[in-house]
Amino acid sequence: MQRRGTRTTRGTGRRIGRATAYGVGGFAxxxxxxxxxxxxxxxxxxxxxxxxxxxxAPYTGTTVGYSxxxxxxxxxxxxxxxxxFFHARSGLAGFDDRTKSPACSxxxxxxxxxxxxxxxxxxxxxVAHKALTIVAVTTIDAAMRAALSPGSCTSTxxxxxxxxxxxxxxxxxxxxxxxxxxxxxxxxxxxxxxxLSAYNLTSCYAGNCSSYSAPSESAHVDSTVVxxxxxxGLTPSDQFVxxxxxxxxxxxxxxSYAATTSGGTLASVNAALGGNGIDVDSITIV
Numbered sequence: 001m002q003r004r005g006t007r008t009t010r011g012t013g014r015r016i017g018r019a020t021a022y023g024v025g026g027f028a029x030x031x032x033x034x035x036x037x038x039x040x041x042x043x044x045x046x047x048x049x050x051x052x053x054x055x056x057a058p059y060t061g062t063t064v065g066y067s068x069x070x071x072x073x074x075x076x077x078x079x080x081x082x083x084x085f086f087h088a089r090s091g092l093a094g095f096d097d098r099t100k101s102p103a104c105s106x107x108x109x110x111x112x113x114x115x116x117x118x119x120x121x122x123x124x125x126x127v128a129h130k131a132l133t134i135v136a137v138t139t140i141d142a143a144m145r146a147a148l149s150p151g152s153c154t155s156t157x158x159x160x161x162x163x164x165x166x167x168x169x170x171x172x173x174x175x176x177x178x179x180x181x182x183x184x185x186x187x188x189x190x191x192x193x194x195x196l197s198a199y200n201l202t203s204c205y206a207g208n209c210s211s212y213s214a215p216s217e218s219a220h221v222d223s224t225v226v227x228x229x230x231x232x233g234l235t236p237s238d239q240f241v242x243x244x245x246x247x248x249x250x251x252x253x254x255x256s257y258a259a260t261t262s263g264g265t266l267a268s269v270n271a272a273l274g275g276n277g278i279d280v281d282s283i284t285i286v
Contacts, residue, residue: 055123055283057091065120067247068095075104076113076252082272084117084246091280093119093246094272099166101252102264103151110163110255111264118247123283125176125240133286134229134242136174136187139279140221142271144168146196146250147216151263153256158207160258165251166216166265167197172246172278174227180238187227194221198265224281246271246278 064086070078082096095117104111125134146166153162171193176185196217203210234240248269254261270276 053285055285057280058089059091059123059280060088061124062086062088063122065122067116067118069117070097070099070113070115072099072113074101074109074111076101076111076254078113078115078250080115080117081270084119085272086119086121093121093244093278093280094276095119095246095248096268096270096272096276097248097250098266098268099250099252100264100266101164101166101254102149103254103256103261110253112251112253112255114249114251116247116249118245121244121280122241123244125242125285127234127236127238127240129236130234131230131232132234134174134176134227134231135284135286136227136229136242136244137224137281137283138172138227138244139224139281140170140172140271141276141278142170142194142221142248142269143219143274143276144170144194144196144221144269145216145218146198146267147218148198148200148265149263151261153202153259153261155204155259157258159205160256161201161203162256162259162261163199163201164254164261164263164265165197165199166253166267167195168248168250168267168269169193169195170221170246170248170269170271172225172244174229174242174244176229176231177241177243178235178238179241180235185229185231187229189226189228191225191227194219196267242283244280 066084068080068083072078078099084095086093097115097117099113099115101111146168198214198216200213250267252265252267
């Protein structure tokens, strides 16, 4: 058995803003004071219902937590061809996971393997009101496969079994997180993700056999997904981040009892290579 993985963590901060009301008599004094305010202070982003803030790459101030792990046993093999990544400058994210389990009846453990990659991307959000709406637009381009290689299951015993299975999944989403209180707001529009599976099970007892199977599957995900978050009851003095999460998982396995098998299984999720990837196109805050 082999197992490897990496993980990084995110940092948090806190900013407190305060608004002061001025009467008519203090307006002239306020105008004079504004002459000495630095340009950077005047340019600070303000979320207002009448002036949406649209964020596009390059995304500044982001932090990312990554996860890349895999495991294999018997004659199974797993590989992460491209570890999870996010490039704040371009808004591009991705990963590439592969697993394979050929028939190996001589090994009592058979074959099994899995690989998984993922990330949490934190976009800092300035909250100026008790309610806001966030619309995140992302283009997802990925090639996926869960397949069975042609094979057979043979035995001279009256009790025997053969099993082969492969699956591949891709998921993602956005939610708003209050780092001060731990509260969160999920999107009202969810993306179901993509899941593929293929399997073949043959089981015999006292000469009576039964079989269950699902054919190989492949998919090319090419979608623009829109996540909408309507958040209320916010405390403007708290620290907020918009979190984007994307992950993949692949597994492949093969085993037999008192039988000889051929063929095998494989699974893959490619959201990084050959023109594939996950683009965070824009984030609009109203």
